[in-house]
Amino acid sequence: MIPASSHFDQSTITALLHHDPLVQRYRTFFSFLDWSVVEEWQQRRSSRGRPVEQPISASLKIFLLRIQEGLIYTQQLRKFLLEHPLLMIDFGFDLVLDSHAPYGFDAEKTLPSRQWIGEKLRALDRSLLQGLLASTVTALVQEIPGLGETVAFNVKHIYAWVKENNPRVFTEKGHDKHHRPTGDPDCRLGVKRSTNQEQPDGSTKEKKEVLWGYGSGVAAATTPTYGDVVLAEYTLPFNEGDVTYFEPLYRQTVAALGIFPTNITADAAYDAWYVYQKAALHGGIAAIPLNAHTTHASSRATDGVPLCEKGLRMVPTFQFAHTNGYQAQRFRCPLLHPQPDGQTCEHPQFVKGKGCVKDLNWELGGLQRVLLDRTTPLYRALANQRTSCERINSQAKELGIERPKVRNAQSVKNLNTLTYIVINVRALNRAKSINRRLLQMN
Structure with missing residues (x-):
């Protein structure tokens, strides 16, 4: 709504909006956002019979302005808007009309209180904000x-x-x-x-x-x-x-x-098998350094099969669902399985007659984590990102x-x-x- 006053008629205020550099800067800024996301949210809210106060688009715009202008306190935001009343018109606030005011409305009464603005920020719908962020990603995908x-x-x-x-x-x-x-x-x-x-x-x-x-x-x-x-x-x-x-x-x-x-x-804080799994399932790699705090991994052959302390390939027996959420493969001593071959070993487990047993993560991500060559140009190029x-x-x-x-x-x-x-x-x-x-x- 374009108001009118004893100082400026509607055509003059329209011209002021068109030529004000701050208004034009924010018109350009907001033109990059998909406001249909906001309109759809508003329609869903209205269909549930919920009352609509100030337009949600106006609230979003002042909060985005707060970020853009570096106004860290709510009182600073409110002061900035009072000093630039043309923004309040352009942002679509429900104006409290006053023909004696310079721009045809009472800016102080139109602009909500500091407490209201703070509460509105807290109460913003997370799904609305996430949808608006996702819409910027969609637009960027089309450009890049x-x-x-x-x-x-x-x-x-x-x-x-x-x-x-x-x-x-x-x-x-x-x-x-x-x-x-x-x-x-x-x-x-x-x-x-x-x-x-x-x-x-x-x-x-x-x-x-x-x-x-x-x-x-x-x-x-x-x-x-x-x-x-x-x-x-x-x-x-x-x-x-x-x-x-x-x-x-x-x-x-x-x-x-x-x-x-x-x-x-x-970084190494994300060194978990399920992170590698996401990349491995789609033919890629997870360029993540091994976490220094993790236990020392067992020696492996190039296909992921573990090697015992004598350097022999261990024998796979069966797979099972591990309590940590992955499919595990059990490996047994190659001197005892599938049957004893007469050789001996000084390992304490062999002396007990059981031989070494290893239960290893056999998911694609678990294998990639331990087998990934972290010296290749591809790994380094991805890690640099x-x-x-x-x-x-x-x-x-x-x-x-x-x-x-x-x-x-x-x-x-x-x-x-x-x-x-x-x-x-x-x-x-x-x-x-x-x-x-x-x-x-x-």
Whole structure:
């Protein structure tokens, strides 16, 4: 709705909207989003008889503006909008008309309170935000050939807005994992980094950097021409291990891309057989270094068959469902199975008459994990793509993701999704510009 006032008629306000550089910048920014996702959500909500307050598109736009402009506090966002009332018209707010006001409406009464905006951020529908993020991935797939063939996974730490994260403030339960900070009871204590420091006597002492907060998991892809994009995101309290993020991120990635990624890359925190399984099932590899904390793997032949301590191929007997969720293959001593051959061995198990027994993960992913050659050019090229997550994390940090000024998990999750939407909109703008230039060259 275009209002009119004693100062400007509707045609003048329309002209102001058309020429205002800030309004035009955000019209361009929002044009990259698929607003049909929002319209369909709004229709479903209305069909259930739920009341509609301010248009959800207007709320989404102010929260995306908050990220884009780096307005970390809600009060800053509200002040910015009051200083730019033309944005409130263009964003589609239900205006409180006042013909005596310069732009024909009372901006202070139109704009919801700081408390309302904070509650609206917390109450945003997660499925709506995820759908909007997925729509940016769909648009990027149309612009970038081969996007998502290789997907990188990583987790970014987020500091909760609590006094326990302030090193200058002493808190009696600052490192008690059972403690619940009053500032944000949803956050959890976790280890950000663990290092060994050398002591004066030459010994080493482990030093852990801990924080109260959350982890923002991302699945990202990159190409040399178009740069980095976000394919999926998932937020958990910071006490969860990195590999916990993998399954939900992978499911979102497949849904957004419409295809299964061929290759996967991540750091050693994702060194789990089921991560390799996803790549192995689709003819690819998971470029992941072996975790130094895992137990030493048994010696294997090139086909995965284990070798006993004498270097002999062990004999497969039967397969069974392992309690850890994979199909296992049992191998027995080659000197005793399928029947004793008269040779002897000094191994204690042989002396007992049983011989060595090994139950090994016989899934494609389990085999790839132990047989993968991590020195090949292909492995190194894929492993290098892990840096796409680091660059995405760097962009997200610049947009304020690391220290959100909200005090509950739902608001943190929503701000994270909005941040990645902004990153993808920028990537889509970049991709379209590159493609236009390429077409002009032909």
